[in-house]
Amino acid sequence: YIGVVLYDADQVKAAASVEDPKDLYESQLSVFLDPFDPEVIKKAQEQGINHSWIQSAQESPVYKMAIKWKIALPLHPEYRTLPMVWYVPPLSPIMHHIANEQDLSVDGYIPAVDQMRIPMEYLASILTADDTHQIRRVLLKMTAMRIHMRAKTVGGVDELKKSQLLKEANTTAEELEEMVRLLAVAKYNERFVIPTGRREMLDDLYFMQGSCSIEDLAPPEGRK
Known part of the structure; x- marks a missing residue:
């Protein structure tokens, strides 16, 4: 998935400077x-961001997964580089350990850490600076999506029991339907939302090509 995300560049240093590494995830968010905020759109236009980029940000799959649904997490936030490549924690290794799916309960779908094929602490060490709470939250929402579709x-x-699981996962059936659409059946143009180039916004490249001689580009020692 590739998409545009708008961010406040003036807040980057403060976001990367929080003391507790476990706060870096929320700080980056x-x-x-x-x-969709009218004030954000107005400021973006004042900064020279054209409509195609704003529209791409509104349709961005990255915005939906990382910010709206909060199921994607940054890689090693403790390095304080504020990475823009985010990952959704894997779900399958957990589901294999559920013995009886008919008896649906929140505790049944979030088994003890020592029963997981990929330990929750390991995922947290990669994606949330050892904050297992965020990993549990994401896995619970992904599980709720799976049970909803089942x-x-x-x-x-x-x-x-399904409604209890959705409540525990802090989600709704409508949100899960949107997640299924993007994660399972979305077309290419929904997964890769890249704004088109605006050639009319560029300088006259043809004029620049003819007005800049090789002599001006060459270093002094090569102008002989």
Whole structure:
């Protein structure tokens, strides 16, 4: 997935300077801007950002996964480089350990750490500066998405327990439907939202090509 994310460059240093490494994730999120906010759009236009970039930011899959749904996490935030390549923690290694999916409960879908094929602490050491709470939150939401689609397509899931799981995961059926759309069935243009180039905004390259001689470009020792 590739997409545009608007951010406040003036807040980058402060975001990378928080004392507790576990606060770096939320600190970096605070740097990102809402592309639907009229004030953000106005400021972006004043900074010379054209409409195609703003529209791409509004349709960005990266914005949805990292900021709106908060299921993507930055790689090694403790390095304080504020990385722009984010990852969704893997879910399959956890689901293999569930013995009885019919008996749906929150505790059943988030087993003890020592039962996971990929320990939660290991994922936290890579993606959240050892903050296992954020890893648990993401995995719970991904699990809720899986159970929601199971109930919709296969059945056999108790609706009351499913609603309890969605509440525990702090999500809704509508949000999970959006996640399924992007993560499973989205087309190429939805996964890679890249704004088109605006050639009319560039300088006259043809004029510049004819007005700049080789003698002016060459170093002094090569002008003989």
